[in-house]
Amino acid sequence: VTALTDTRAIERLFADYAFHLDMNQPDALAALFTGDCEVSFSPGSDLVGRENLRKRLDGIGTYFAATSHHISNIAIDFAGDDMADVRAVLFACHRYRDSRPDGLLYGQYRSRVVRLDAQWRFHYHRLLTTMSTSFHIEIGHPIGRSD
Amino acid sequence: VTALTDTRAIERLFADYAFHLDMNQPDALAALFTGDCEVSFSPGSDLVGRENLRKRLDGIGTYFAATSHHISNIAIDFAGDDMADVRAVLFACHRYRDSRPDGLLYGQYRSRVVRLDAQWRFHYHRLLTTMSTSFHIEIGHPIGRSD
Amino acid sequence: VTALTDTRAIERLFADYAFHLDMNQPDALAALFTGDCEVSFSPGSDLVGRENLRKRLDGIGTYFAATSHHISNIAIDFAGDDMADVRAVLFACHRYRDSRPDGLLYGQYRSRVVRLDAQWRFHYHRLLTTMSTSFHIEIGHPIGRSD
Numbered sequence: 268v269t270a271l272t273d274t275r276a277i278e279r280l281f282a283d284y285a286f287h288l289d290m291n292q293p294d295a296l297a298a299l300f301t302g303d304c305e306v307s308f309s310p311g312s313d314l315v316g317r318e319n320l321r322k323r324l325d326g327i328g329t330y331f332a333a334t335s336h337h338i339s340n341i342a343i344d345f346a347g348d349d350m351a352d353v354r355a356v357l358f359a360c361h362r363y364r365d366s367r368p369d370g371l372l373y374g375q376y377r378s379r380v381v382r383l384d385a386q387w388r389f390h391y392h393r394l395l396t397t398m399s400t401s402f403h404i405e406i407g408h409p410i411g412r413s414d
Numbered sequence: 415v416t417a418l419t420d421t422r423a424i425e426r427l428f429a430d431y432a433f434h435l436d437m438n439q440p441d442a443l444a445a446l447f448t449g450d451c452e453v454s455f456s457p458g459s460d461l462v463g464r465e466n467l468r469k470r471l472d473g474i475g476t477y478f479a480a481t482s483h484h485i486s487n488i489a490i491d492f493a494g495d496d497m498a499d500v501r502a503v504l505f506a507c508h509r510y511r512d513s514r515p516d517g518l519l520y521g522q523y524r525s526r527v528v529r530l531d532a533q534w535r536f537h538y539h540r541l542l543t544t545m546s547t548s549f550h551i552e553i554g555h556p557i558g559r560s561d
Numbered sequence: 562v563t564a565l566t567d568t569r570a571i572e573r574l575f576a577d578y579a580f581h582l583d584m585n586q587p588d589a590l591a592a593l594f595t596g597d598c599e600v601s602f603s604p605g606s607d608l609v610g611r612e613n614l615r616k617r618l619d620g621i622g623t624y625f626a627a628t629s630h631h632i633s634n635i636a637i638d639f640a641g642d643d644m645a646d647v648r649a650v651l652f653a654c655h656r657y658r659d660s661r662p663d664g665l666l667y668g669q670y671r672s673r674v675v676r677l678d679a680q681w682r683f684h685y686h687r688l689l690t691t692m693s694t695s696f697h698i699e700i701g702h703p704i705g706r707s708d
Contacts, residue, residue: 268415268418268562271418271562271565271566271569272418274569275418275421279489281487282487282488282489282501282503283489285487285503286487286489286501286503289503289522289544289557289559290557290558290559290560291559291560291561292560328560328561332545333520333544333545333559334544335503335505335520335521335544335545336487336503337484337486337487337503337505337631337633338486338487339484339486339631339632339633340575340576340579340580340630340631340632341576342573342576342577342580354576354580356576356579356580356583356629356630356631358505358629358631358652358654360505360520360545362545369545369547373627373629373654374629375583397583397627397628397629398626398627398629398654398656398663400663410583410584411584412583412584412585412627413584413585413586413622414585414622415562415565418565419565422565422568426636428634429634429635429636429648429650430636432634432650433634433636433648433650436650436669436691436704436706437704437705437706437707438706438707438708439707475707475708479692480667480691480692480706481691482650482652482667482668482691482692483634483650484631484633484634484650484652485633485634486631486633505652507652507667507692509692516692516694
């Protein structure tokens, strides 16, 4: 039962992540990460630490008119009582404030989550790009698909 | 274990909701709601009661050639043994019977579900619109994104 | 608890299915099926047996530059301790190696999964097509939507 309850809590972490992102709530979003988190959304944009992540998130509100993040196919492998590796699939639509067409992103998340103070948080979080259309980030981290 | 079983049953309620919608089965769809349900898909279209909802659903078959509802990011907060508030994310594609382009909808559901006769049902159900493309409903309920 | 654990394992089977498909890992993908599986992605393409499925999967790598499969709305009905019928919804984007536009597929999976050697696998797996755009398979199995 513990593993099942933890599984639900980790799925909820991903749901809250998408929610705070789409609601443009950078404080609540950053609070889902550990203080020493390592985060990367694209090559050359590695972020270390919740404070640095928090600053980066400030741009969301002015850059996008709206975003919608749809997370599915969540696969969780526990690596101890308080640690798990998570793989998930993302479909996201980004509407820009200027007149560009919507940016569509098809990707994967690869994350390590840890339990701190009875709360699951992201310790490591990386977005991989399967493909995209009209997206402002031209080169994402590859998923490593076989040729 | 009870909470976990109820969580599964509530997720199943959302899966069945999408299924009956996409299969154009208005009777089975309406049966997922309480008799005194409150439902709103857009401003000015509030519906009260399962019978009124049932009548509204009659138009689905003739208006759409096909719909596909993809529900993810389901977050459930119990408000007692037989009641829960649910937040979920929707991506839906609507193909119209006329030659319009497909209507794409990115939204959120905000629902209150209750257990009646050992069956979870929608008591309150509201669709919020994050953004849309070529959708026949021009103005949806806002999600309340921060500026 | 057993049913809940099995439910998680079956959801994981679908997540792994999508993962190996998108990563172009036909061996790992075929290993998710029983030796005597029955699989059909479109009318006239019925496959019987894991070996025949495995051969068909060889084309994925050369035909697609990328695919992204998003599976949600998973509904599981157990038909015994070691068997379950599963309904799920699929949104998939296919990027072709030539210059065609991306193929978008909105569909449903109807599957029967069985437990063999403590591992859940697909015994029967069928893709139904709700609608599609620019997809290379023009006629899919219908979902059976009411008129």
